[in-house]
Amino acid sequence: MRQDLSRLVDGTTYRSGNPFDLWRRMRENEPVLWHDAGIFGEFWSVTSFTAVKECLRDPDTFTSSSGTLLRPLSQGHDPGSGKTLALSDAPRHTALRAAVADWFSPRSLRTLTAAVQSAAHATVTDAVAKSQVDFVVDIAAKVPLEVVWTLLDVPTADRAELTGWSMDAFCAGTASERSIAHLEILDYFSVLAEKRRSRPGNDLVSVLATAEFEDTRLPLDEVVLNCDNLLVGGTENVRLAMSGGMQALLERPEQWALLRDDFDRVIPTAVDEILRWTSSATHLVRTAQRDTEIGGRRISAGDRVVLWLTAANRDPVEFAAPDTFDVTRSPNHHLALGAGPHYCIGVQLAKLEIRAVLRELTSQVRRASPDGPAERLESIVVNGLRSLPVRLDAATKACQRRT
Incomplete structure (x- = not known):
């Protein structure tokens, strides 16, 4: 088995979509x-x-501040380490989370529901009119981007260009194209954050631009990194879950029929x-802050620990028939969006978006079928x-069906 471990950090393993046997062993x-x-x-x-x-539930022992993703040692530390919501611990993480928490509260989600439903309806209507589409690009990527632009109050005139950069950053064919697009996004948020710092509005960029930690405003570079973090977290996981979920439904017509025929009852578990089935975040990294033990193994202070979320979400100790996709599965205490203090702050918004798209699809579509081979990302992240x-x-x- 040890000789196969190099497969875990080889993007081609995930492009083939079959690391599950190794994780099982x-x-x-x-x-x-x-x-x-x-x-x-x-x-x-x-x-x-x-x-x-x-x-995940023990941040006192396992810190996020040293980086949460595997990256080549030659690249050094993640530039967001200790600065962003995802890459910080208390008290900075607590302060940042408190600053944005109200935007993801039940009250805020109620005000966003109409916008999410409108985006889902328009996106699916356009896709159905085309008939032949790339579900990732034409549906799964569009809805969460529209929602994030609303949260960040990106000017309408800028949204098309920013959407283009975002699509390239997430879906472009080469690493160079993705990197260039990502730099464009960072440059855009640098300008926007500076404007919102001097003239704040009612949006998440303004919240971050005026947020304070220990009586000092966040440096602008940290504001930009947190905006980027919200963009990635608010769009990438939803896009991947939505498209992976659609693929699972296409491959299992009986599951699609269950969802379509009894939508309101089945959708919460679906x-x-x-989310469990797709587990879009393959892994999270933590670093031990002190000597400890995991599963009977001694962990030394400074050791990095890679938590393979996708493997955990197929553990038969927790999930009956874990390799079966079952839209009625209950209970389903998966870890796709983390756990503990770093549990995804936007989890309910993500679920709202997925639910809205599925409602439109099961209402507007008589039959959905594959129209060519799917292509997976070549990524270990x-x-x-x-x-x-x-x-x-x-x-x-x-x-x-009426929506």
């Missing part, structure tokens, strides 16, 4: 395993549900099953699809 034989991953250095791999959850060609045959007006 790791869970069964060495769920906490030390190994050297070459350019990524040494770390512990953790694959069992219980151990992954324990680490959304969580899509995120798990999911680059493209998913589908054909959407419109339902007749008489058969459309």
Whole structure:
């Protein structure tokens, strides 16, 4: 098994979509395993549900501030380390989370519901009119981007260009194209954050631009990094979950029928099953701040621990028939969006977006079918699809369900 571990840090493993056998053998034989991953250095791999959850819920022992993703050692520390919501611990993490929390509260979500439903309706209507679409680009990416532009109050005149950069940053074919697009996004938010600092509005950029930590405003570079973090967190996970969920439904017509025929009853469990099944964040990294123990293995202070979320979400100790996609699965306490103090702050918004798109699809579409081979991302960071060609045959007006 050890000779196969290099596959975990090889993007081609995830492009093929089949790392699950390796994770299964790791869970069964060495769920906490030390190994050297070459350019990524040494770390512990953790694959069992219980151990992954324990680490995520213990920020006093396992810090996020040293980086949360595997990156080549030659690249040094993540520039967001200790600065962004995802890459900081208390008290900075607590302060940042408190600053933006109200935007993701039930009250705020109620005001966003109409915007989400409108975006989902318009996006699916356009896709159905085309009939043959790339589900990733034409549906799954569009809705969360529209919602994020609303939260950040991106001027309408800028949205098309920023959407183009975002699509390139997430879905472009080469690393160079993705990098250039990402730099364009950072430059844009640098200008926008400076404007909102001098003339704040009612939006998340303004909240971050005027936020304080220990009686001092956040430096502008930290504001920009947090805007970028919200863009990625608010769009990438939803896009990947939505498109991966659609692929699972296309491959299992009986599951699509369950959802379509009894939507209101099935949709709550279906959304969580899509999140578990897709587990779009492949891993999270934590660094031990003191000597400790995980699953009977001694962990030394300074050791990095890689928590394979996708592996944990297929652990049969926690999930019955974990390799079965079941839209009625309950209970379903997956870790797709983390756990503990870093549990995704936008989880309810993400679920709202997925639910809205599925409602439109099951209402407007008579039949959905694959229209060519799907292509997966070649990434060790995120798990999911680059493209998913589908054909959407419109339902007749008489058969459309009221939304």
